[in-house]
Amino acid sequence: MFSPKFDELVQALRTLPSVGPKSAQRMALNLVMKNKIQAEILANALHNAVNSIRSCQKCHSLTEQDVCDICLSIERDDGLMCVVESPADVMAIEQTGSFRGKYYVLGGHLSPLDGIGPDDIGIPALMARLRQGTVQEVILATNATVEGQATAHYLLEACKHLPVKLTRIAQGVPQGGELEYVDSHTLGQAMHHRLQFK
Amino acid sequence: MFSPKFDELVQALRTLPSVGPKSAQRMALNLVMKNKIQAEILANALHNAVNSIRSCQKCHSLTEQDVCDICLSIERDDGLMCVVESPADVMAIEQTGSFRGKYYVLGGHLSPLDGIGPDDIGIPALMARLRQGTVQEVILATNATVEGQATAHYLLEACKHLPVKLTRIAQGVPQGGELEYVDSHTLGQAMHHRLQFK
Numbered sequence: 001m002f003s004p005k006f007d008e009l010v011q012a013l014r015t016l017p018s019v020g021p022k023s024a025q026r027m028a029l030n031l032v033m034k035n036k037i038q039a040e041i042l043a044n045a046l047h048n049a050v051n052s053i054r055s056c057q058k059c060h061s062l063t064e065q066d067v068c069d070i071c072l073s074i075e076r077d078d079g080l081m082c083v084v085e086s087p088a089d090v091m092a093i094e095q096t097g098s099f100r101g102k103y104y105v106l107g108g109h110l111s112p113l114d115g116i117g118p119d120d121i122g123i124p125a126l127m128a129r130l131r132q133g134t135v136q137e138v139i140l141a142t143n144a145t146v147e148g149q150a151t152a153h154y155l156l157e158a159c160k161h162l163p164v165k166l167t168r169i170a171q172g173v174p175q176g177g178e179l180e181y182v183d184s185h186t187l188g189q190a191m192h193h194r195l196q197f198k
Numbered sequence: 199m200f201s202p203k204f205d206e207l208v209q210a211l212r213t214l215p216s217v218g219p220k221s222a223q224r225m226a227l228n229l230v231m232k233n234k235i236q237a238e239i240l241a242n243a244l245h246n247a248v249n250s251i252r253s254c255q256k257c258h259s260l261t262e263q264d265v266c267d268i269c270l271s272i273e274r275d276d277g278l279m280c281v282v283e284s285p286a287d288v289m290a291i292e293q294t295g296s297f298r299g300k301y302y303v304l305g306g307h308l309s310p311l312d313g314i315g316p317d318d319i320g321i322p323a324l325m326a327r328l329r330q331g332t333v334q335e336v337i338l339a340t341n342a343t344v345e346g347q348a349t350a351h352y353l354l355e356a357c358k359h360l361p362v363k364l365t366r367i368a369q370g371v372p373q374g375g376e377l378e379y380v381d382s383h384t385l386g387q388a389m390h391h392r393l394q395f396k
Contacts, residue, residue: 040248049207050241062201
């Protein structure tokens with residue numbers, strides 16, 4: 001509205017996830033009026049990031065090198081592999097600090113309606129890697145959504161004949177969750193997979 | 199987490215208004231994984247915007263020239279001036295399509311506790327402009343917040359001796375508002391300033 005360059009900035013900001021027209025306008029005004037230095041920092045950060053961050057050749061997570069730090073680490077267990085849908089999931093699991101194995105990022109989930117099959121999410125390459133025999137346990141950590149569950153089940157079937165242990169992350173009541181407000185499927189799973197205390 | 203450049207991008211995105219750590223991470227992943235071209239477009243838009251957009255010398259709204267299109271327009275009424283707090287308000291009023299005068303952007307509101315006085319929000323320059331005699335009516339369109347109201351009252355007092363008509367935007371029940379849920383001050387104002395139909 002003020003100028004073509006302002007409108008271009010608003011349009012560019014609108015392509016960010018969960019940024020609508022009002023938020024984009026607010027961000028643009030904030031950057032142009034109060035945060036010019038910050039805007040330049042963001043512009044440079046964007047430019048640098050897209051030009052240096054790529055997919056790890058081994059696990060398909062994100063890295064600035066050919067192979068990511070996690071894949072290269074000799075302190076992490078090569079025999080334990082966690083299969084996730086996206087690099088965001090790697091991040092989430094790393095933040096728990098409770099996993100010391102390696103990852104494999106599918107980059108999505110099976111979705112026949114969208115034409116996304118096993119080849120599109122790197123399952124053949126995963127199978128090839130599992131056949132090498134280093135991995136002893138595969139933790140299927142795809143999302144607990146319908147598509148994530150379907151992908152986990154597909155992998156379970158595909159790995160049946162391989163000499164690897166297959167596990168799936170637990171489903172249950174989240175920390176702080178009140179039973180009254182937990183959905184019945186989750187509560188059913190929590191009851192079914194209850195842990196023995198004594 | 200993945201790489202220093204990724205972290206820098208997340209940090210830069212976090213400085214945007216209402217973007218928290220999770221949103222920033224989601225935006226960064228989205229840009230790096232799916233929208234590299236879009237990221238470059240955004241980087242360029244940011245760079246172009248901060249380097250060409252500045253304050254209009256006349257109204258202090260935003261423009262790429264010395265004086266903005268609204269101030270330069272000969273189709274708009276020079277005798278009618280709308281005083282607002284920020285360029286975002288100019289945008290909001292322009293979107294209504296119901297105002298054909300000129301604007302004056304204060305760039306904030308009076309806030310003695312934060313040390314913001316009349317000089318900081320360009321009131322002397324506004325008074326000087328009103329003294330030139332072109333403006334016949336000043337519409338005080340500062341926010342209906344405590345600070346916005348105080349700023350409007352200050353301007354009312356300051357302009358008392360000038361031969362200009364002073365008006366304040368109406369307060370009342372918003373479109374679609376249910377009386378039951380409108381706060382009592384607003385409803386009180388709506389009753390007090392009721393419009394005569396017949």
